[in-house]
């Protein structure tokens with residue numbers, strides 16, 4: 001199968017790429033993938049990923065829980081409990097950031113977050129690439145959910161008060177096109193909220209190739225706070241706040257223990273998850289997942305990016 005092989009860094013354009021680690025698709029195919037790091041700017045990304053039109057097959061797994069409603073197994077149950085709690089946390093965060101009520105949720109999956117926000121009085125539009133997930137959200141919650149093309153070609157300006165991407169940007173083949181679209185559609189005083197895994201987390205350093213946050217080849221880019229800030233600047237955004245996500249260290253650690261086939265996965269996963277939680281609680285730069293709050297940059301910013 002043809003794959004996308006990078007000879008230059010998609011962020012800075014330099015050709016000094018080094019192997020960062022070799023891991024595999026633990027979720028589905030067990031295919032091996034290299035993750036490379038740019039020696040110039042430290043951007044870390046997955047090498048030889050499938051082309052976008054073939055990426056869909058890597059998602060068609062009963063285990064891909066963010067698109068499913070299955071409650072089988074402990075990790076799935078934890079995921080659903082955490083999701084309920086996090087819906088409230090996300091709503092509180094968004095309502096604290098802006099009084100505006102027009103929300104665009106990109107990569108909304110089956111629509112639980114936009115549905116919750118709609119109930120809280122927000123005027124919501126979702127964007128979702130999966131036909132099945134989009135259909136589910138429309139049928140079950142009566143939401144407005146559009147495919148990505150419709151969002152990318154939307155010519156309106158300053159339409160939304162807030163745009164959210166919960167664990168989405170790392171899956172997107174053209175993050176630059178999305179950031180351009182978001183910039184256009186966001187009001188000048190609007191807020192962009194993005195949650196991303198952080199490979200500078202304690203759990204990432206412990207589990208290395210088994211770390212669930214790499215999730216290759218579904219995760220194309222592996223961000224850190226510094227790199228995300230750099231990328232944001234190229235698209236006229238600036239990071240104004242960062243928060244940790246309390247459940248992600250546990251979720252990552254338990255899943256990573258399963259990937260490394262530890263018979264004591266529950267004990268180790270809970271213990272390391274707790275340590276990683278504490279680390280992220282006290283130092284958000286090392287949290288397992290970081291919620292970035294971005295606002296439009298009114299100062300000078302370059303635009304020499306390739307992504």
Ligand SMILES: [Zn+2]
Nearest residue numbers: 009012038041
């Ligand atoms: Zn680079």
